[in-house]
Amino acid sequence: MNYSDFVPVARRLALEAGEKIMEIYNSDDFDVKVKSDDSPVTEADEAADALISAGLRDAFPDVVLVTEEQAASHSEKADTFLIVDPLDGTKEFVHRRGDFTVNIAFVEDGVPTRGVVYAPAKGRLFYNLPEGQAVEEEIFIGRDKHTVEDEGQKCPITVRKSDNEALIVVASKSHRDQATDDYINKYAVKDSKSAGSSLKFCLVATGEADLYPRVGRTMEWDTAAGHAVLQGAGGKVVRFDDHSPLTYGKDGYANPFFIAYAPGVELKPA
Structure with missing residues (x-):
């Protein structure tokens, strides 16, 4: 193919x-x-x-x-x-x-x-x-x-040029929790948005947001298409724990926590 x-x-x-x-x-x-x-x-x-x-x-x-x-x-x-x-x-x-x-x-x-x-x-x-x-x-x-x-x-579409003193963050509409808020609070956030499904990847890809952290369960079918789109717009998706690339084909197709972001964002440690 x-x-x-x-x-x-x-x-x-x-x-x-x-x-x-x-x-x-x-x-x-x-x-x-x-x-x-x-x-x-x-x-x-x-x-x-x-x-x-x-x-x-x-x-x-x-x-x-x-x-x-x-x-x-x-x-x-x-x-x-x-x-x-x-x-x-x-x-x-x-x-x-x-x-x-x-x-x-x-x-x-x-x-x-x-x-x-x-x-x-x-x-x-x-x-x-x-x-x-x-x-x-x-x-x-x-x-x-x-x-x-x-x-x-x-x-x-392309990711935005991020200002680390005024970031726009997008997070889950249905699955946001205290752990997510605790991580977001490590950044200087100008605005925060909520969105459902893989739209969050696309908002980063279009420059409508800088950062999408996911501290919660997802499966590879939830993320693969959005990941590809974001990658094609100049963005990245990494594991939450060590910031290594998020990979696919894992046992059971379950994801670890991850961060999707425009590459100008200075990532904070987990």
Whole structure:
């Protein structure tokens, strides 16, 4: 698989999944179930997963696919693989707060090299072009009968030049805790934002924030696509404990705590 093949397929599937998700989101009611780890799952998660998985397996049958909603895939091991969270931010979806995303990424040798993040309720689409540059594309779906095949203007995005005396920090909307606040308080913060799902990576990637610390549990499917986008915008993602690069393909696909940031930020110790 080459990047020129992956990017248009992942973009199209993310947009199609977003359309399906929004149909359910805008309905009068939808079913919410609880998984074994006590996290919620909805019919939107399952419908988006079925659509994306079928599309990726059809396009790239020889590449390992890991997806949140298929537990059997969590035991797969490969140096190169696709990883999907069909609806990241299910709590935001359930409470109709809009901060949820579709995440599709391609990982090579522990590094997410290309990714797509789509926030359908916000009409924001971020991804890496085949050559690696991160862009945000203007979305027309639903307007004047535009379809997912109608591409909008692509604007290159890049991290901001950080002022360490006046940083903008973004943190989780649903999972913020005292440990997160204690770490943020080590910095000179001008402004603090809250966002759900992988949108936090994208806010750093677009220069809307400087720093996103995550002192809490995440899985690789939560972060890989946003990580790739941020990397393509000049940003970095490192482990919280020793500031070494965050890698992928770990046992069980569980992440350690991490920090996503613009490289001008002077990181504080854990």
